[in-house]
Amino acid sequence: MTLDFDDWESDLLSRVERGLKFGTSRGVDALELYITNSKSLNVKIKTGMIDATEGGNIGVGCRCVTGKRIGFSSASGITDSAINFAIESALKISKTLTKEDDRWKNFVLTTEKGKNGPIDDSVLEISNEKIVNGANLIFHEAKNCDPRIISIEGMISVGYGAFAVGNTEGLSKSSRTTFGTMEAMFGASENNKIKSYVNVIIGRGVPKFEGFGAYGAQNAVKFLKSTPLNQTSKMNVLFNNLTASQLIWGSLYNSVSGKSVIEGRSAFADKLNTQIGEPFLTIHDNGQIPEDPKMVAIDDEGFPRKKTLLIEKGVLKSFIFDQYYSQIHSAENTGNAKRGGPQSYESMPSIALNTISVEPGTKDIKELASDIETGILASGFLMGVGHSEFVSGDFSIVAPTCHKIENGEITTPIEPVTIAGNFYKAFNQIIAIGNETELTYRGKIPSMAFKGFTISG
Amino acid sequence: MFDELQAIISKMESKGADFVEARYDELLIRTIIKDNERIQECKAMKQAGIGFNVYYKGATGYAFSADLSSAAIEQSAISALGIAKAGASAVSIKSEIEPLKSIKNVNIKPDIREPAWLIEFDDKMEILNRMETTAKEYGKDIASLKVFYGELSGEKIFTNSERTEIQWYPFLLDVRCIVTSKTPQGDLMSASDVRAGSIGLEQLKIKCYTPEDLAKNSALWAKEKMTAKAAPAGKFRALCENVLVGVLAHESFGHLTEGDFVVSKATPIHDKLGETLGSEYVTIIDEGITPRDEKICSMWLPYDDQGVKAEHNVLIEKGVLKEYLHSRSTAKLLNVKPTGNARAVNFTFAPIPRMRNTYFISGDLTEEEALKQLDTGIYAIDTLGGQVEMDGSFLFKAVRGYWVENGEKQYPLKDVTLTGNILELLKNVEGATKDLVIFSSYFGGCGKDGQESLPCGIGGPKLIIDNVRFGGEK
Numbered sequence: 001m002t003l004d005f006d007d008w009e010s011d012l013l014s015r016v017e018r019g020l021k022f023g024t025s026r027g028v029d030a031l032e033l034y035i036t037n038s039k040s041l042n043v044k045i046k047t048g049m050i051d052a053t054e055g056g057n058i059g060v061g062c063r064c065v066t067g068k069r070i071g072f073s074s075a076s077g078i079t080d081s082a083i084n085f086a087i088e089s090a091l092k093i094s095k096t097l098t099k100e101d102d103r104w105k106n107f108v109l110t111t112e113k114g115k116n117g118p119i120d121d122s123v124l125e126i127s128n129e130k131i132v133n134g135a136n137l138i139f140h141e142a143k144n145c146d147p148r149i150i151s152i153e154g155m156i157s158v159g160y161g162a163f164a165v166g167n168t169e170g171l172s173k174s175s176r177t178t179f180g181t182m183e184a185m186f187g188a189s190e191n192n193k194i195k196s197y198v199n200v201i202i203g204r205g206v207p208k209f210e211g212f213g214a215y216g217a218q219n220a221v222k223f224l225k226s227t228p229l230n231q232t233s234k235m236n237v238l239f240n241n242l243t244a245s246q247l248i249w250g251s252l253y254n255s256v257s258g259k260s261v262i263e264g265r266s267a268f269a270d271k272l273n274t275q276i277g278e279p280f281l282t283i284h285d286n287g288q289i290p291e292d293p294k295m296v297a298i299d300d301e302g303f304p305r306k307k308t309l310l311i312e313k314g315v316l317k318s319f320i321f322d323q324y325y326s327q328i329h330s331a332e333n334t335g336n337a338k339r340g341g342p343q344s345y346e347s348m349p350s351i352a353l354n355t356i357s358v359e360p361g362t363k364d365i366k367e368l369a370s371d372i373e374t375g376i377l378a379s380g381f382l383m384g385v386g387h388s389e390f391v392s393g394d395f396s397i398v399a400p401t402c403h404k405i406e407n408g409e410i411t412t413p414i415e416p417v418t419i420a421g422n423f424y425k426a427f428n429q430i431i432a433i434g435n436e437t438e439l440t441y442r443g444k445i446p447s448m449a450f451k452g453f454t455i456s457g
Numbered sequence: 458m459f460d461e462l463q464a465i466i467s468k469m470e471s472k473g474a475d476f477v478e479a480r481y482d483e484l485l486i487r488t489i490i491k492d493n494e495r496i497q498e499c500k501a502m503k504q505a506g507i508g509f510n511v512y513y514k515g516a517t518g519y520a521f522s523a524d525l526s527s528a529a530i531e532q533s534a535i536s537a538l539g540i541a542k543a544g545a546s547a548v549s550i551k552s553e554i555e556p557l558k559s560i561k562n563v564n565i566k567p568d569i570r571e572p573a574w575l576i577e578f579d580d581k582m583e584i585l586n587r588m589e590t591t592a593k594e595y596g597k598d599i600a601s602l603k604v605f606y607g608e609l610s611g612e613k614i615f616t617n618s619e620r621t622e623i624q625w626y627p628f629l630l631d632v633r634c635i636v637t638s639k640t641p642q643g644d645l646m647s648a649s650d651v652r653a654g655s656i657g658l659e660q661l662k663i664k665c666y667t668p669e670d671l672a673k674n675s676a677l678w679a680k681e682k683m684t685a686k687a688a689p690a691g692k693f694r695a696l697c698e699n700v701l702v703g704v705l706a707h708e709s710f711g712h713l714t715e716g717d718f719v720v721s722k723a724t725p726i727h728d729k730l731g732e733t734l735g736s737e738y739v740t741i742i743d744e745g746i747t748p749r750d751e752k753i754c755s756m757w758l759p760y761d762d763q764g765v766k767a768e769h770n771v772l773i774e775k776g777v778l779k780e781y782l783h784s785r786s787t788a789k790l791l792n793v794k795p796t797g798n799a800r801a802v803n804f805t806f807a808p809i810p811r812m813r814n815t816y817f818i819s820g821d822l823t824e825e826e827a828l829k830q831l832d833t834g835i836y837a838i839d840t841l842g843g844q845v846e847m848d849g850s851f852l853f854k855a856v857r858g859y860w861v862e863n864g865e866k867q868y869p870l871k872d873v874t875l876t877g878n879i880l881e882l883l884k885n886v887e888g889a890t891k892d893l894v895i896f897s898s899y900f901g902g903c904g905k906d907g908q909e910s911l912p913c914g915i916g917g918p919k920l921i922i923d924n925v926r927f928g929g930e931k
Contacts, residue, residue: 047721048549053519072500077523128543136547153723194848264600396874396928418928
C-alpha cells in the first residue's frame with residue numbers, strides 16, 4: 001500500500017520510536033537514529049534520448065555511544081530489519097573502540113523547531129508522462145531555436161522527501177520538503193568551434209519547462225563569437241549572481257566551519273569580531289528561505305534550522321556549528337549539521353553551510369559594469385571551485401563564459417580565462433554588490449565586482 | 458536469487474517489456490577517520506538492494522528497492538516498466554539492446570593474499586596510529602593531521618532477459634594521510650599521500666608504500682610547501698607527475714569518450730574516430746582488469762552492471778582516436794560492440810557509461826631525462842581533481858610543484874592549476890617516462906549525473922607537455 005505524503009513524517013517517527021526501543025533493549029548508553037525516505041523522478045535530457053529513473057534516498061543512519069566511544073552504521077532501506085541491523089552494527093563498533101572521545105557530551109536535546117518550507121502540491125500531482133514531455137519540450141525548443149545547436153545534455157528532477165531524527169535523550173522530530181530542479185548544458189557549434197551554456201532552475205515545485213531550452217540555446221550560440229583575451233594581468237572582475245554565488249561559497253565553505261576553526265584548518269580561526277571584508281559586506285547563512293528546496297524545520301541531527309549572521313559590515317560575527325563542535329567551542333549551535341551525499345543516511349552529521357544570502361546593494365549588473373573602466377564579466381558555471389585548496393584559500397579557477405568590459409560597457413564574448421586569487425583576501429577586494437535577490441545555485445547572492453584578481457587567457 | 462529475479466523478468470516481458478536487466482548489489486563499507494589524533498568517524502555502511510532497468514519501445518525506466526521482500530522487489534520492476542512506458546511516446550533517439558549470447562555460471566572471487574575485511578578492528582586502527590606517529594616525527598608546525606582507512610567488499614549479482622547469470626565480488630582498500638603545516642605568517646599548507654586500490658594488506662608492507670612512508674611523505678611535502686612560492690600565470694612547458702597524468706587521462710579526456718556523450722554529441726570528439734588528436738606519445742587505455750604490481754593499484758572490475766565483460770579498450774593510440782566507451786544501448790546506436798563500461802555507483806542508480814582503469818601508457822625516459830627535456834617550466838605533482846567541458850576546455854589541479862630551469866628543480870611551488878583545451882594539449886605531449894603508476898580509491902571517485910564517488914582507476918607515466926596554460930598569480 002502506498003503511503004500518502006502527509007503521513008510520511010508520522011511513519012518515519014514511528015520507525016524511529018521502534019528503533020530507539022530496540023536499541024534500549026540491547027543496552028545502549030545513548031543512541032541517535034536518522035531515517036529518511038524520498039521519491040523522485042529524474043528524467044535525463046540527452047539530445048533526444050529519454051532515460052527516466054526513479055530516485056530515492058531511503059535508509060537509516062545510527063550513532064551509538066558507549067561510554068564516550070561513538071560508533072556509526074547505516075543501512076539502505078527503512079524496514080525494521082534494516083534499522084535493527086544499523087543499531088546492532090553501530091553498537092558493536094562503539095564497544096570495539098578502546099579510546100573514548102573526551103570531548104563528547106550529548107546528542108541534541110531541544111523541543112524547538114524551525115519552520116518547514118511550503119509544500120508545493122504540484123510535485124505530488126504531476127504524472128511521469130508530463131515530466132517526460134517537459135524534457136522533450138526543452139529538447140525541441142533548443143533544437144528549433146538555432147541550427148547551430150548540436151547537443152542538449154541535462155536532467156529534470158522532481159520529487160519529495162521527509163526525514164526524522166530521534167535520540168535516547170528524548171528528541172523526536174521530523175521535517176519534509178518538495179523539490180523541482182532543471183539543469184541542462186546546451187552545446188552550439190560553428191566552423192569547428194564548440195561553445196556551451198548551462199541553464200539551471202532550482203525550486204520547491206515543478207519547474208516551468210517553457211522557455212528553458214530556448215534561453216539556454218540562445219546563450220550558447222552567443223559565445224560562438226568569442227575571441228581570446230590574449231593577456232595576463234591583474235584586472236577588475238564582475239561576477240554575475242550565479243557566478244558570484246560560487247565564489248562566495250568557496251570563501252565560506254571551510255573558513256566559517258566551526259570544525260575547521262577547532263581543528264586548525266580555518267584562515268578565519270582568530271578573526272572573530274575583526275574586519276575581514278569591505279564595510280558594505282553583510283552575509284547570513286540562512287536555512288529558512290521559503291523558496292529554497294533545502295528549507296526544512298530541523299538540521300540533520302534535529303536542531304532547529306535558523307538564520308545566522310556570519311559577516312556584518314565586513315566584520316566576522318559567527319562561525320557555524322553542529323552539536324559536537326558547538327559544545328567544544330562553547331558556542332551556540334547554529335543548526336548546520338548536514339549529512340552529505342545522495343544517500344544522506346550513510347553520512348555522520350558534519351558542519352555545512354545551509355544557504356548563503358548576501359545583503360544586496362542598489363545597482364543592477366549594467367550599473368556595476370559602468371563603474372569598471374576595463375575588466376571582464378564572468379557568468380555561468382566556474383570550473384575548479386570545488387577542486388580548490390580551501391585551507392590556504394588560494395584559488396585558480398576557469399570562467400568558461402566571459403565578456404569584456406570596455407569603458408564601462410559589457411562588450412564582446414571572450415574565450416575561457418583563468419581567474420586567480422585568494423578566497424579569504426577576496427572579501428577585501430569587493431568594489432560593489434549588485435541588487436539581485438533571487439535564489440541561484442548557492443544562495444541569494446547578487447552580482448559582485450572585485451578588483452585585483454589575476455586574469456590569464 | 459537468480460530464480461526469483463528471472464521469474465519477475467518473465468512477468469515484465471509478459472506485460473510488454475522489450476528487455477529487462479536485474480541487479481542485486483550488497484556492499485559493505487567500513488571507514489575510520491582520525492582528525493588530530495581523535496576518532497572523527499568510525500562507521501560501517503551496508504548498501505543492499507535490487508534495481509530493474511526496463512526497455513520499452515525505445516525508452517528506458519529504472520526503479521529499485523532496498524526492501525528485499527518479494528512483493529517490494531516485484532513492485533520496483535513494475536515501477537520501472539511504468540516509467541519506461543511513460544517515456545516511450547517522447548523518444549527521438551531509441552535506447553535498444555543488441556542481443557548477446559547468454560553467459561551462465563560466472564562466479565568470480567577476488568585474488569588477493571590478505572583481504573582487509575578479514576582483519577580485526579584494532580589492526581585497522583593500528584595502521585592509522587602508525588601514520589600519526591611518523592607524521593608528527595617528520596612534520597613541522599603541524600596545524601592539522603588527518604588519517605584515513607577505508608575498505609569496500611561485497612557481492613554483485615546480475616541477470617537479464619537473456620538469462621545471463623553473473624556473480625562477482627568487488628573490493629577496495631584505501632589508506633591515506635593529510636598533513637597541514639602552518640607558516641610563521643599564518644598560511645596553511647597541506648600535502649597528502651595515499652595507497653589505494655583493489656589490493657590486500659600485503660601491499661602496505663612493500664618498501665616505500667608502508668603507512669610510515671605515506672605519513673613521512675605527507676609531512677615532508679607539507680613542510681616543503683611552507684617555503685613554496687605561488688605559481689606564475691601564463692603558458693609554460695610542463696612535466697606532469699603520474700597521478701596528475703591520471704587525472705588528465707580520466708577527467709580531461711576519458712569523459713569525452715563516454716558513449717552517452719558521444720550519442721548526444723555533447724563531446725567535441727563525437728565525430729573524430731580515426732582522426733589524429735594527439736602526438737605519438739599519447740596512448741590511453743581503459744580496462745576493467747589491469748595486472749597489479751607494487752606501483753599498479755588498479756581497481757578490479759571483471760564485468761560491468763549490464764553483465765558485459767569489461768574489455769581492454771584503447772581509446773587513443775599514438776595520437777589516433779580508436780574507440781569510445783559504451784553501455785549496451787550506446788553501442789547499439791553506434792553499431793559497435795559494448796565495451797563493458799555501463800556502471801552504477803550502487804543499486805539506487807541505473808548503469809551509465811563510466812570509466813574503469815584509465816591511463817596513459819608509459820614511454821622510455823627516466824625522471825632525470827624528462828627534467829632535462831623539460832628544460833625550463835613547471836613540474837606539477839599530485840592532484841586535487843579536475844573537470845572538462847563539452848568544448849574540450851579542461852581544468853586540473855596539482856597539489857604542489859617545482860619551478861624548473863635548465864633541467865634542475867629551483868624552488869617549490871604551491872598548488873597550481875593547469876587549463877586549456879584538451880585537443881590542443883594532447884598534440885603538445887613531447888615525451889613520457891618509463892614508470893607507470895595507477896591507483897584507485899574509495900575516498901573520492903568519479904561523479905556523473907548525480908552518481909558521486911564511483912571508484913575508478915587512474916594513472917600513467919610522467920608526461921612532458923609544451924605550451925600549457927597555468928593559472929596563477931602574476
